[in-house]
Amino acid sequence: MRTRISLLIPTVALAAALTGCGDDGPSKAGFVAKADAACAPGNDAISTTAKPTNAQQVATAAGAAVTTIDAQVGTLRAMKAPGGKDKTQIQAIVNAIADVSGPTRALQDAAGKPDDAAMSSAARDMQAKADTAAGSAEAYGMTQCGTLLKPGLGNMFDGVKNVVKVTYVGKAGGLCRDFLRKVNTLPGPGSSLASAARALDSLLPLQVKLTADLRALPVPPGDEGPVGEYLAALDGLNTKTKEFTAAAKANNPRLVVALGDEFEVAATAVNAKFDAYGLTTCGTVGT
Amino acid sequence: MRRPVIVLATAVALAATLSACGGGASKESFLTKADAACGPGNGTVGAVTKPSNLPELAAAAGTVATTVDSQAAALRKLDVPDDDKAVVAGFIAALAEVGGPARALQDAAGKTDDKVTAQAANDLKGKTDSAASQAKAYGLTACGQGLGTPVATVIDGGRTVIKAAFVARAENLCTAANKKADALAEPRSLATFARYITSYVAISEKLFGDIKALAVPPGDDTQIAEMLVAQEKAIAKQKEAQTAAQRGNDAQFDKLVDEITTLVTAANAKFDAYSLRNCGTLSSF
Numbered sequence: 001m002r003t004r005i006s007l008l009i010p011t012v013a014l015a016a017a018l019t020g021c022g023d024d025g026p027s028k029a030g031f032v033a034k035a036d037a038a039c040a041p042g043n044d045a046i047s048t049t050a051k052p053t054n055a056q057q058v059a060t061a062a063g064a065a066v067t068t069i070d071a072q073v074g075t076l077r078a079m080k081a082p083g084g085k086d087k088t089q090i091q092a093i094v095n096a097i098a099d100v101s102g103p104t105r106a107l108q109d110a111a112g113k114p115d116d117a118a119m120s121s122a123a124r125d126m127q128a129k130a131d132t133a134a135g136s137a138e139a140y141g142m143t144q145c146g147t148l149l150k151p152g153l154g155n156m157f158d159g160v161k162n163v164v165k166v167t168y169v170g171k172a173g174g175l176c177r178d179f180l181r182k183v184n185t186l187p188g189p190g191s192s193l194a195s196a197a198r199a200l201d202s203l204l205p206l207q208v209k210l211t212a213d214l215r216a217l218p219v220p221p222g223d224e225g226p227v228g229e230y231l232a233a234l235d236g237l238n239t240k241t242k243e244f245t246a247a248a249k250a251n252n253p254r255l256v257v258a259l260g261d262e263f264e265v266a267a268t269a270v271n272a273k274f275d276a277y278g279l280t281t282c283g284t285v286g287t
Numbered sequence: 288m289r290r291p292v293i294v295l296a297t298a299v300a301l302a303a304t305l306s307a308c309g310g311g312a313s314k315e316s317f318l319t320k321a322d323a324a325c326g327p328g329n330g331t332v333g334a335v336t337k338p339s340n341l342p343e344l345a346a347a348a349g350t351v352a353t354t355v356d357s358q359a360a361a362l363r364k365l366d367v368p369d370d371d372k373a374v375v376a377g378f379i380a381a382l383a384e385v386g387g388p389a390r391a392l393q394d395a396a397g398k399t400d401d402k403v404t405a406q407a408a409n410d411l412k413g414k415t416d417s418a419a420s421q422a423k424a425y426g427l428t429a430c431g432q433g434l435g436t437p438v439a440t441v442i443d444g445g446r447t448v449i450k451a452a453f454v455a456r457a458e459n460l461c462t463a464a465n466k467k468a469d470a471l472a473e474p475r476s477l478a479t480f481a482r483y484i485t486s487y488v489a490i491s492e493k494l495f496g497d498i499k500a501l502a503v504p505p506g507d508d509t510q511i512a513e514m515l516v517a518q519e520k521a522i523a524k525q526k527e528a529q530t531a532a533q534r535g536n537d538a539q540f541d542k543l544v545d546e547i548t549t550l551v552t553a554a555n556a557k558f559d560a561y562s563l564r565n566c567g568t569l570s571s572f
Contacts, residue, residue, distance in 0.1 A: 271552045285545060
């Protein structure tokens with residue numbers, strides 16, 4: 001019996017050592033491996049979905065993504081997680097992944113209508129939530145869950161941007177053509193400062209209205225920078241037009257010449273920014 | 288006698304434990320002494336105001352050179368942790384290397400050589416960044432890192448000074464070229480346009496070649512390169528229009544004119560943004 005007892009003692013000690021810290025569930029490494037394995041097929045499905053090229057495709061892709069995200073969240077919630085601090089962290093990660101679902105569903109709804117403004121807003125929210133989920137998942141060491149959801153949805157985000165931009169460019173082009181038609185009916189600047197001032201008085205409200213109408217269009221998600229820049233350049237041109245008009249009304253030819261140069265420079269900036277955004281009708285082609 | 292033996296044994300064991308981690312100063316002590324040694328020099332360069340002309344730039348660069356020389360000399364005298372000798376030597380060498388371009392900047396600015404001044408300023412930034420990153424990686428806070436902001440101020444002053452010269456020279460070149468282009472006879476047909484564009488492109492290519500040869504303000508390399516690339520695209524399209532005009536291809540020519548307008552507008556906007564309006568919107572190019 002002596003041999004049996006000596007074998008039994010190390011076994012009991014080993015078991016005690018393994019359970020010495022209490023039953024805290026799986027190790028962090030074990031959980032991360034299982035969770036990533038569970039998330040991988042869903043991430044693959046989202047990332048291999050073709051980039052949508054119209055609103056209907058956006059709706060379909062967003063709907064599929066919602067189903068995938070919800071399934072990932074369900075699986076993760078059903079898995080046994082490590083205890084203690086890890087448990088709280090994991091809950092936060094899973095909640096962050098679950099939060100991506102809401103705006104993605106909103107994107108599906110908006111694309112189904114289709115509502116460009118709602119699509120843009122939902123796409124921005126979706127990307128922001130995916131960023132948050134990726135940040136917390138990466139920090140915990142996950143390489144699939146949350147982490148690879150972001151580039152997968154990035155493809156769809158790009159698709160939404162392209163779809164909304166097509167409509168945006170069409171509508172903006174229409175506004176610019178309408179603006180140019182009206183400008184062409186205005187009387188010419190004539191040969192005196194007074195007649196130039198009258199012509200500018202008629203032009204300025206049209207420019208201001210065009211700026212406001214362009215500003216009211218739903219901005220393609222991710223294009224806030226270039227759109228904001230050309231709108232700011234338009235604001236600058238409107239300001240310069242006001243100064244130019246005031247100088248003409250004040251019968252100040254020297255100031256009119258100086259402001260004329262500045263007006264031209266401001267117009268170049270506007271045209272270059274319109275062109276760079278694909279709005280050549282509003283930019284050099286229109287002028 | 289039992290107690291002294293125990294005390295002795297404990298002391299020996301403690302000494303052995305301490306020396307097992309390497310000899311020389313501790314890292315913490317070295318970092319404190321090193322940062323303290325670098326503090327006065329950082330104060331000196333930190334007091335340098337942004338230079339607004341080349342003599343001021345030369346003086347400021349001279350201050351940077353003498354400061355890093357003395358900081359490197361002071362650091363070489365410190366007792367370094369044995370295990371970190373290579374790392375510390377590497378950092379001190381990186382810090383000392385800042386002196387070279389700082390002195391080159393001092394010399395070039397003193398000679399009012401814009402091109403060498405710009406090159407030395409770029410080198411100075413590179414060496415300062417390298418010293419700062421090595422210092423940060425080792426845990427130093429004053430040494431190396433403390434040079435970053437003052438050196439950036441000096442370089443920014445250099446950029447402003449060289450940019451003023453660049454803009455003045457480029458604007459003069461553009462004004463002269465605008466006069467030449469404006470003197471060309473206006474084309475009234477496709478055939479005369481072909482002849483016109485030959486002379487026009489020759490003026491344009493000479494102008495932008497001359498601008499390309501100017502000393503580029505440090506830090507503005509990308510902006511100027513983008514500007515010149517945009518202009519090259521416009522010139523290339525003008526050459527295509529020249530070919531279309533020579534072939535009498537009206538449709539192709541009209542299409543190219545629209546494209547040229549877009550490209551010229553893009554180039555002009557970039558020149559305007561760099562305060563070169565006589566090379567941009569107000570130019571003939």
